[in-house]
Amino acid sequence: MLKNLFTVVFSFLFISLNFAQIKKITTPNWVEMQTYASEPKIDFDEVTQGTLILLYDQQTEVDKEENYFKVVTKITENVGIQEASSINVSFDPSYQKLSFHEINIVRNGKIISKLNTSEFQTIRQELDAENYIYDGSLSAITHISDVRVGDIIEYSFTRKGYNPIHKDYFAEYYNLNNSHPIGKINVKITSKNKLEVKSIKNKLKFDEAFDNNKYTYSLLEENINATHFEDNTPLWYLDANFIEIGNYKSWENLIDWGTQLFKVRDNLSSSLLKKINVIDKENTSKGQKIAAALQFVQDEVRYLGLENGISAYKPSSPNKVFKQRFGDCKDKSLLLVTILNRMNIEAYPVLVSTYLKKTVTNLLPNPAHFNHCVVKVIDENKGEYWYDPTITNQGGTFNKVVFPDYRFGLVLKKGNKDLEEIFPFADNTIDITDHYILSEVGKGATLKITSVYSEAEADNIRFYFKNNSIINIQKEFEKFYSDYHANIKSLGKPEYTDNLKTNTFTINETYKIDSIWEPSYLENHIGIDFSPYTITNVLSMPSKIERKTPFELSYPITRSHTINVELPEAWNVNEDNFNISTPNIFYDFDVLYNKSENLLTLKHLLKIQKDFVSVAEFPGFYNDLKKLDNELNYNISYNKGGNTTSTGSVLKYLGIFMFICFLLFFTWLAFKLYQYNITPKIESYYEENKPIGGWLILIGIGLCISPIRVFMDLLSTEIYLSGDWLVYFSSEDFSISIGLLLIIETLFNAAVLVFLPLIIVLFLKKRSSFPKVYATFLIVYLVFILSDSFLASALTETDGLTGLEEKQLLKTFISTGIIVPYLLLSERVKETFLKSYQ
Structure with a gap:
């Protein structure tokens, strides 16, 4: 104000x-x-x-x-x-x-x-x-x-x-x-x-x-x-x-006011009736009639608002709008409603706010809250459809026309008493496939791009193509890709296919890149960065983690970006997967490699799940974006000495070798521990060679499952078994504290893989050392994961633990608190584990 x-x-x-x-x-x-x-x-x-x-x-x-x-x-x-x-x-x-x-x-x-x-x-x-x-x-x-x-x-x-x-x-x-x-x-x-x-x-x-x-x-x-x-x-x-x-008592009060404003009091002109008859006769089903009427009002009646005085709220007569072939949102909406009603199709004007969305339901009734007018249509099967007559060149069948995310509307129908919620159905997908053909290492490449736009994205790109010359579009596209590859040149005009029925718009482009390789941060290396620009254009990294208001997201949208790279020779590529799934966003990234064709494939998929991130959710969202940002750019590099490699693969092999060395060291240590003897205190009433029974059976089952579970966790994490833990030491994000933590984690995981089988052997042989060895293992394990979790959160600046991590810590704490006293104090345990090392 x-x-x-x-x-x-x-x-x-x-x-x-x-x-x-x-x-x-x-x-x-x-x-x-x-x-x-x-x-x-x-x-x-x-x-x-x-x-x-x-x-x-x-x-x-x-x-x-x-x-x-x-x-x-x-x-x-x-x-x-x-x-x-x-x-x-x-x-x-x-x-x-x-x-x-x-x-x-x-x-x-x-x-x-x-x-x-x-x-x-x-x-x-x-x-x-x-x-x-x-x-x-x-x-x-x-x-x-x-x-x-x-x-x-x-x-x-x-x-x-x-x-x-x-x-x-x-x-x-x-x-x-x-x-x-x-x-x-x-x-x-x-x-x-x-x-x-x-x-x-x-x-x-x-x-x-x-x-x-x-x-x-x-x-x-x-x-x-x-x-x-x-x-x-x-x-x-x-x-x-x-x-x-204000003095509007209810939404029904405002609906009654709007219904009177949109009431058509004039008889329809002969020219308008003639147009309605043409639409009615040329189309058989009601769906086809709806689509034809909508297409006429959207594309043949131009948008122009003369909104002085009462015209700011009261629509012009449909006769006038049809004759002059222009009108604002309420004029075009009333014209569409009039045409459909004349063909016995139920339709109503709807007042919406293009920006208030759900907030409008918390406000007092006021016509000033609504800045736009659209149409609601009900077909013969009682299906409800929403149309915006001011949007031009929309594709799709009558029941698949994209409607903006206005969220709530005031349907001007006599008897209505409240706002109606509108649910967006579209995914608004852009599916990009970039296909790079690398001629040879250190030289240029050919880039072929296929882009498929769907739903609202198809409507937008269709409008763009209709409003620009193909030569200008070619120049703008070339300029856009030059931000990613400096020496790029278009090899021809973009070719496109527009399918109005499915509402998809497909574009094919071809480019020549004279020099695509650039010096790498690794000494004596050159490399190429591959970036999913459709995703980076949608998500921007917030400047800070603290926030007092909701964070807006572009919604609803889906982005699929596949990058295929035909490599000039065999390459060392580690296939990988990264995934984030939250109520706010879903992101999936796959690294695939076809050895027979020397084809590297990078698949990115992003889906925005909500239109905003709440203040409470924002710290977690911020941390997810940081993780996602680290995965977006993929780099391949080449050692000028002659070795082809994806970034850090030499370090990965060294990391795997070191992990195996850790395993061998702990195996030797485990053998020494296997020889460790404890002289048991044998009471006269102990049963000779007492079998494993009671609660020990449950402990044994848990022990036997543990190595499998730990190994599966390591496979899913991959960073230790694949050697990626050592690659971190060559990255730009390297810090001594995180590096030391990674070394300790790697040592601990190697120890767990070795000592769990040892503890199982001690258990099955009923060795006297089992209770103390296992109790010590459980206590050390609990202390380590507690320390590791909180240290990792502090060093990576994440806001605490996730709900799943908290549950796992709680389960470990409870089980350790129960099993350790049982192992050290239970008479059943003392009577069972009496055998010494021979």
Whole structure:
């Protein structure tokens, strides 16, 4: 609210320019005058652009249809003179009158009047003209002379008149957030009727009073700090200081108002009836008729909004829209509804918000919350379908036309009482296959790209191709890929196939890369990086892990990116898989290698699962993105000495060798431990050669399963058995602390693989050393995994353990706490394990 009021717009579409008779009148007697402090108690370090708002005062007389405003601004730096000395107030001349009360400069305590109505200009500015929307509003503009640093600029005015389309309804909202500090805000509304008030996520609220048969709602705040907005916060997220007020009692109340606005009262023209008859006769099924009507309204009736006065809410007659072949969203929606209803197909206009989404359900009924109009259709099988008539060149059958994720809509149907939820069905997939043919090591390559766009992505790329020349598209595509390969050149125009029925758009491109190899960070190596650009273009790494608001995601989208590389000779490639699956994103990465064809295949799949990440989920999401970011770029490198290798494969082999050495060392140690004897204390009542029984059977089963489970875990983790633990020491992310932790983990895993079979042998042979050896193993294992888990979390800066890790730690802690005392104290154990090493 404040931002729009104080921002000077420098680019206008000048449709009219004249010197208007702006009235000068005294301040209305119903206004309560407000004082302000020239030095408010705010943080002056937050003052930007050289201006400070000392007072924002808005007072409303609902019954008189008058809105009074007063703005007081102090100029703190010379850069603020330009903005503060220009006054720009908009109004709609079709139903509003604008009167100014004062324009003053306060300098050193003296008031200098600058109000001269003859110096005002009225300009018809169309701020949304680039979107073909013209609202007919005027701006009264004047420029104050002789403004200096330190001056205080005061101006006040009244706008009289409400849009007659609202009749006796009143609704207003106040977004009191501002990126600048404010000295004082005063808001007051007076009405003979009681109004509904709602505050969103803030402690501010209107004080309500009733006096002289009138209700007064007032809010007064002083020394308001600046609000700092986080990047990637969804538009639907309303932060603190959002208050709304109005007299719409329910959504049903608003639906009834909208139903009357969209009621067609004229008989349909003969030309429109003729068009409807053509659609009706040329198509047999209702689905085909829906598709034909939608295609006509979308593609043959252009979008143009003339929305001054009541036209901002009331749609034009379908006859008029059909004849002129243009209209805004509500005009086109009503035309489509009229055509379908005439063919006995149930259809209704729907008011939606393109940005509020689910938040609209938490607000008071207000037509201003809706900035768009679409259509709901019900076919003969009671199937519900949603269409946006303002989108052009959409593909798909009538039941598979993509609808944007508006989430909730107000269906203007008599008897409806609430908003309806809209569920997006599309995946909006882009499937890319990059096929590299490497001629020889150190030389160039041929790149063939096949791109398949589906659903909304097909609609978007279809629109792009229709609006650009094929030569321009070829140049833009070549420029795009040059960010990844410097010496790339297109070998021909992109070839495309557009399948409207399946709504898929396929593009084939071919490029020549003169030199694709680049120096590697490994000495005497050259390499190539392969990046799934369709995924990196969708996901961006947040700047920090702390967050106070939800994080917006592009939704719904799916990206599949396959990179095939025909290698010039045999290559050492370690096949691999990486996977992230959370409520927010799903990502899968596979590295495959076909030895017979020397073909390396990298498969990336990303699916965004939600439209936002909550504040509670964000730390985990941030850590997942860090892991994903480490996997996105894949590098192959070549040793100029003649060895072909994928990055770090030499170190991998060395890592495998070292792991085997660790196994051999612990095997020798295990043999020594096998010879370790404990002299048992034998009681006279002990049964000779007592068999293993009781709870020991369960312990034995668990022991026998443990080596298999540990080995499977190591196979799934791969980093130790494959030697990847040593590759880390050559990476750019190397740190001594993490390196030491990896060495200790590798040693521990090798020890576990050896000592578990030893403990099983001791158990089966009923050796006297078994209880102490196994109890010691369990305690050491528990201490290690606890220490390792928390150290790993601290060193990698992850926010604690995952739920699965916590459960595993808890299970280990409980089982150790039960088994260890049993092994050391149980009479059954003492009587069973009595045999010594021979």
